[in-house]
Amino acid sequence: MKSIKPGRGPSMMSAIGSAAAAIFGVIWTLSAISMGAPIFFALFGVVFVLMGIGQAVYNYKNATGENRFSEYDITSSSEEPDPLNDYFGRSRRDDSHISQRKETPADTAGRRFCPYCGSEAEREHLYCSKCGKKLS
Template identity: 45%
Template structure:
């Protein structure tokens, strides 16, 4: 999704800049011919910055993802470290402390408290 949004912003910015320069080149108001094309340049810059950010996030070891389901020992969560929510493996979560295992930490499948293995992926929970 980040690649598509970045490309769309850059293409739109280039299209907007060319179009507004061609429309406003004979404008009797010199500021109009300068200000409107700058919106396109801003979109190009935003698209490039967004593309670099998403590329670094996708290829880095400590990436942030809304759908990332991994074990804390495999890959940490940078938001937990930033806001102090990092949990060690020895500390149980609220559901584990209550005797429930709500989801498999590997695939996200809902599991019951008495299951030792996930019914979807087969890994030990």
């Protein structure tokens, strides 16, 4: 089974951004309290801090963890298992039922494929019917 996982770089940048948002929330909360603003403004800062910490932990785990939650980069279950399968009680699927036969040049002769998503494209089409990008 293929799963989609977040890239490590974007996850680390999101973790740093979330930590900065949490720091901003602390500053906001302290400023609202010190100015005597209505309690709503201080509570807004507390929510900002909690969301920032939660997102920072999640993104840091995705950036550094071996078993990341699925989102963006395509990886095989044999390369890296999907923790969501364990979380939702699904057994790990065996991908052996998927044909592992490689196509030979004779198999693809006369066929056209999208260079962006890899799907087969009609000869007369100018744009890919799957991803919508211009075919070269």
